[in-house]
Structure formats: structure tokens, C-alpha cells
Amino acid sequence: MHINALLFLALAGLTQLCSGHMHLHYPPTLKGENNPFTQGESDPYLNYNYGCCGREVPGPCKGHLDLVDTNEGKPVVTWSPGQKVNFTLSGSSTTDVKGGTHYGGSCSVGFSTDKGKSFKVATTWNGDCPHREGSIDPSTQSFDFTIPADLPSGDRTIFAWTWVNREKEFNMNCAVVTIAGSDGSQDPGGQPASSSAASKPSPTSSTVPKQSSAAPSQPLKSQSPEPPLQPTQTQPSSAQPTNSAQYTLEGCTCSCPYQTWSSACSCFECKSPTTKRHLIERKVLELHKRHVQNAEKLNVPVRRAEAVAWNSRPDMLLSIDFPGASCHSKGNPFELEFPDPGPDVVAGDGEYELATPDCT
Ligand SMILES: [Cu+2]
Incomplete structure (x- = not known):
């Protein structure tokens, strides 16, 4: 019972x-x-x-x-x-x-x-x-x-x-x-979807050619998260622009996409156990968000062409x-x-x- x-x-x-x-x-x-x-x-x-x-x-x-x-x-x-x-x-x-x-x-x-x-x-x-x-x-x-x-x-x-x-x-x-x-100035009906990744920059964006690899062309810097952590990034005027920022944190190399900063960063080459990786990815994402928000405040163009x-x-x-x-x-x-x-x-x-x- x-x-x-x-x-x-x-x-x-x-x-x-x-x-x-x-x-x-x-x-x-x-x-x-x-x-x-x-x-x-x-x-x-x-x-x-x-x-x-x-x-x-x-x-x-x-x-x-x-x-x-x-x-x-x-x-x-x-x-x-x-x-x-x-x-x-x-x-x-x-x-x-x-x-x-x-x-x-x-x-x-x-x-x-x-x-x-x-x-x-x-x-x-x-x-x-x-x-x-x-x-x-x-x-x-x-x-x-x-x-x-x-x-x-x-x-x-x-x-x-x-x-x-x-x-x-x-x-x-x-x-x-x-x-x-x-x-606002574009004819909404006359703008078919483009097959080119970099064809429609917004007015505040810089036009950046599509890059097949997210890897940076500059060496990475190891830095503590406090304070300002600058991502390694290629300048927009460079011949090799990048769609992602790279960070080094807790023994991991991490890549965060610019155009989708609400999305995750991915970390690789970690020295710490794999089980910790998602925690590090979260921390890096917070750093990346701060970086992007600061850049937006300063009106630095960070929104790039869509990767796909x-x-x-x-x-x-x-x-x-x-x-x-x-x-x-x-x-x-x-x-x-x-x-x-x-x-x-x-x-x-x-x-x-x-x-x-x-x-x-
Ligand atoms: Cu259910």
C-alpha cells in the first residue's frame, strides 16, 4: 500500500x-x-x-x-x-x-x-x-x-x-x-540575398574580405584576465584581416568570433583537462563581450562580414x-x-x- x-x-x-x-x-x-x-x-x-x-x-x-x-x-x-x-x-x-x-x-x-x-x-x-x-x-x-x-x-x-x-x-x-x-537607405525589396560573405557591411562596419581560416597572423600573448585584456587581432587595414579575436587563458588558446559575440568562444591546445574547457570558454566569452562592448562604445568597428x-x-x-x-x-x-x-x-x-x- x-x-x-x-x-x-x-x-x-x-x-x-x-x-x-x-x-x-x-x-x-x-x-x-x-x-x-x-x-x-x-x-x-x-x-x-x-x-x-x-x-x-x-x-x-x-x-x-x-x-x-x-x-x-x-x-x-x-x-x-x-x-x-x-x-x-x-x-x-x-x-x-x-x-x-x-x-x-x-x-x-x-x-x-x-x-x-x-x-x-x-x-x-x-x-x-x-x-x-x-x-x-x-x-x-x-x-x-x-x-x-x-x-x-x-x-x-x-x-x-x-x-x-x-x-x-x-x-x-x-x-x-x-x-x-x-x-534605412536601401530598397528592401531590391536586395536579394548575396552569396558573397562580405557584400553587405552596415554603415559603421569596415568591409573585410572573407577569410577561410580564423587563425590570427600575429603571435599570441599570454595575459592575465585583469585588467584590460587585449585580444590579438589583425587590424582591419591589414592584408590579413580576421573574423575572430584570440585570447590565451589558463593554458588554453581561445578564439571568439566578432560577428557573433553572443555565441561561444572555442578553446583549444589546452594544458588543463578537457573537462574544464567549457568553463574556460565561458570566462573567455565574458572577456570577449567586454572587449566588444568597449569597442562599440568607442565606435570602433567590430562587426565583420558573416563567416557563412x-x-x-x-x-x-x-x-x-x-x-x-x-x-x-x-x-x-x-x-x-x-x-x-x-x-x-x-x-x-x-x-x-x-x-x-x-x-x-
Ligand atoms: Cu516534455
Whole structure:
């Protein structure tokens, strides 16, 4: 009796965990209860994973792509190429089932500029998404990323968020957004996406030729983090400009991309154990952010050409972990490592090992 009661509680907890999830809260999704353009009832299944609850697997964007060109698909926010923005996640629900963060997972965001025929990756979070330390409250689940500087403008561009957790649940929500022209003076309609990485500098940027390697041409300096840590960097006027700053910290050589300073730095040639590497990468990222923010205050151009042109970015992984999907993640105790994450990757906290999915 006592044992049975405990078992029942355990099973009830498990059921709650696996039927309550997270959804995109900001920008408001198509058919979201917080979307001012939603007509009639909001979609009570925005939180739920694809294929759950005996329901048919919906198409991309929880099956709401047909709303993009209707009044319900009016853009909910205007973003600009190169702008640093954020999205938030929520576990609130219009059903009785409360959401759950699943203590993390891996996320990816991207855009469709062709009304949902294709989606390309903007930024990937390999692990710790949603934030483990956060709750189902969107104020605790905010994620910064940078709009790719060469994302084409459009007034019904689809922003997409995907999530794969350790329980092998996949979710996807979408919001319709306006992408402004890359600067006010340009004709937004007459600027097709360029295949050249360095073709669209913003007015404050210096035009920097694409460089295939992130390696610096100058020797590295070993310095303590306090105070001003100057990255080794090639001057823009140099014949060998670089898209990344290099730092040396705690025996590691680390590289931080300029154009995506909200993304992770990667460290290599570490003398310390590999397990410490993600901690060092976090520290270096903080240093790098400070460096970039200082540079922005001084109006020093730091935003460079995108390392990978928008058209050449990988497609988002949309067919995973539902019945009939072409990929299956390894699941507990692994968090998904997106096999094709694109150039802007935010490293997780390393609490769970990452694993790529099996795809057919
Ligand atoms: Cu769940």
C-alpha cells in the first residue's frame, strides 16, 4: 500500500514531466495566446512535442504555416540584420498540464524567407536550452542571439525555434516577423540575398574580405584576465584581416568570433583537462563581450562580414524524434549535438555529454 502510493506518485511525476513542455513565448507564436493577431482559440498544443498524445505529427511550425499570409500571420516584431535580439520560452499552458523545462535540451533558431518551404539556422544552443537554472516562467528563459547580418529583408519572414530534449521530444514553434532593410537607405525589396560573405557591411562596419581560416597572423600573448585584456587581432587595414579575436587563458588558446559575440568562444591546445574547457570558454566569452562592448562604445568597428553567407547556412533539423522522423537523438544521458549547427553556436554548460543523432 505504502509502496504502491509511492510508485503512483513517481509515475504521476513522470507523466507530468513527459506531457508538459516548453514553447516559444516571445516573439509570440502563430496561434499563441499572447499573439495579438490570434483569432478565436489559441492552439493548446503549442507546448507539446511532435507526435505526443496520440496526435498526428503536424508540419513545420505546429502546422500553422497556412496562417502566414492571413491576418493571423501579421508580423509581431521588427528586427534588423545584425541586430542583437532575444527570444523567450514559456511553460505556461492553456490546458491543465503545466509545462516543464526538462532541465535543458538543445535548441536551434532560424528563419524562413520563403513562407516555410525552407528554414536556415541562425544560432544553435548545444545543451542547456531551456536554461537549467530557469523555470517555466519566460522571464527566466531568455536567449540572446544576433540576426545574421545578411538575412534578406521581408515583412512576413518566419522565425522558428526548435527544441530536442533528453527525453527525445521534439518541438517547433514559429513567429512571423519583419526583417527591416539592412539600412534605412536601401530598397528592401531590391536586395536579394548575396552569396558573397562580405557584400553587405552596415554603415559603421569596415568591409573585410572573407577569410577561410580564423587563425590570427600575429603571435599570441599570454595575459592575465585583469585588467584590460587585449585580444590579438589583425587590424582591419591589414592584408590579413580576421573574423575572430584570440585570447590565451589558463593554458588554453581561445578564439571568439566578432560577428557573433553572443555565441561561444572555442578553446583549444589546452594544458588543463578537457573537462574544464567549457568553463574556460565561458570566462573567455565574458572577456570577449567586454572587449566588444568597449569597442562599440568607442565606435570602433567590430562587426565583420558573416563567416557563412545566409544562403549557404545549413537547413534547420526539423525531422527528429517523432514517429516517422528521419533522425533520432540518442537521448538520456546525452543532450543533442546538432549535426549541422551553422556558424553561430552557443556551447552548453557541459553538464551532459553531447551526442549527434542517428539519421537515415
Ligand atoms: Cu516534455
